[in-house]
Amino acid sequence: NAGVTQTPKFQVLKTGQSMTLQCAQDMNHNSMYWYRQDPGMGLRLIYYSASEGTTDKGEVPNGYNVSRLNKREFSLRLESAAPSQTSVYFCASRPGQGIDTQYFGPGTRLTVL
Amino acid sequence: GDSVTQMEGPVTLSEEAFLTINCTYTATGYPSLFWYVQYPGEGLQLLLKATKADDKGSNKGFEATYRKETTSFHLEKGSVQVSDSAVYFCALSDRSGATNKLIFGTGTLLAVQP
Numbered sequence: 001n002a003g004v005t006q007t008p009k010f011q012v013l014k015t016g017q018s019m020t021l022q023c024a025q026d027m028n029h030n031s032m033y034w035y036r037q038d039p040g041m042g043l044r045l046i047y048y049s050a051s052e053g054t055t056d057k058g059e060v061p062n063g064y065n066v067s068r069l070n071k072r073e074f075s076l077r078l079e080s081a082a083p084s085q086t087s088v089y090f091c092a093s094r095p096g097q098g099i100d101t102q103y104f105g106p107g108t109r110l111t112v113l
Numbered sequence: 114g115d116s117v118t119q120m121e122g123p124v125t126l127s128e129e130a131f132l133t134i135n136c137t138y139t140a141t142g143y144p145s146l147f148w149y150v151q152y153p154g155e156g157l158q159l160l161l162k163a164t165k166a167d168d169k170g171s172n173k174g175f176e177a178t179y180r181k182e183t184t185s186f187h188l189e190k191g192s193v194q195v196s197d198s199a200v201y202f203c204a205l206s207d208r209s210g211a212t213n214k215l216i217f218g219t220g221t222l223l224a225v226q227p
Contacts, residue, residue, distance in 0.1 A: 004156075031213065042117075042202060042217035043157075050212070058214060090156060092215075100145050100164075100206040100213050104157040 002026055004105035006091050012111045013081045021076040021108050023091030029103075030096035032074035034058075034066060036087040037107070043090065049074055051096075081112045115140045119203045119218035126193055126225050134188040134221045136177075136203035144205040146170075146179050146186040147215070151200045160188075160201070198225045 004025045013019060025032065030051045035043040045058030049068040063085060065077045074093075078085060088109050092102040120135040138146065145164045149157040161170030166181035175190045186203060203218040 033214065040219055042219045043215070044217075045212075045214045048212060048214060056212070058212075092157075094213060100208065101147070101159060101162060102215055103159070104149075106156040 004091055004093055004103055006089075006105040006108050008108060009106070010109050012113065013078075014113050015082060017081050018077070018079050019081065019110075020078075021089055021091075021110075022073070023075065023105060024073045025091075025093040025103070026072065027093060027095070027103065028071070029093035030071070031094040032068065033092040033094070033102060034064075034074070034076045035090045035092065036060065037090060038087050046076065046089075078110075081110075083112045086110060086112045115144065115205060115207050115216050117203050117205055117216055117218040119201075119221055121219070122200075122222040124221060124223050126223070128195055128225055128227050129192045130225075132188070132190040132193045132197075132223070134201055134203075134223070136186045136188065136218060138184050138186065138203075138205050140184075140205055140207075142208055144208060146177070147204045147206070148175070148177055148186070148188050149202045149204060149217075151202065151220070153199070157202065193223070193225045195225045195227055198223055 007022045033048045034046040047066040049055045052071045091105040147162045148160040150160045161172045163170040163179035169178045200220045204215045
């Protein structure tokens with residue numbers, strides 16, 4: 001049981017490049033989330049998926065898109081990376097109705113030059 | 114909107130000292146409250162949670178009590194170890210709508226010296 005996995009662990013991009021961050025969970029959870037972590041700001045929600053086939057914006061969605069490929073996988077795409085997107089990105093999942101604990105992946109550290 | 118405020122760090126303690134990390138919250142409903150811990154280079158792990166007023170969450174010697182009257186959820190441990198050095202995040206679960214998103218405090222870095 002791997003829990004929540006994320007790839008890659010580290011990535012360096014140049015301004016304007018695109019990339020996709022991958023997230024998968026093997027716990028049969030319904031809901032999945034993408035957060036970014038910046039110094040002094042805690043974690044902020046980028047996008048979430050309440051269930052397979054649905055996605056919605058969080059607090060800081062600009063510059064990102066997401067795909068809930070199936071129940072297991074939830075990817076985050078940066079179409080044209082900017083230095084302001086330098087951050088650590090965490091994926092999380094939650095079982096579903098009535099259970100509000102979220103389980104986090106190990107994170108992806110992204111640097112945009 | 115809902116928010117979480119926790120004490121700024123870093124907090125530096127000697128091994129076996131008593132730990133308190135303060136956390137207060139603002140919420141319109143009745144959120145669940147959480148403490149997550151992040152060890153260096155790792156993701157966030159759930160440390161403990163409480164789902165209603167007066168509930169006490171506990172794990173690995175850490176405790177926190179959900180105090181509705183003071184809107185607080187302070188983290189305590191009687192005797193810290195070097196291995197407790199990490200960043201601690203207080204969070205609440207926004208139960209309004211379908212999001213159930215977590216709202217985090219800014220995190221408190223704890224450094225325990227031998």
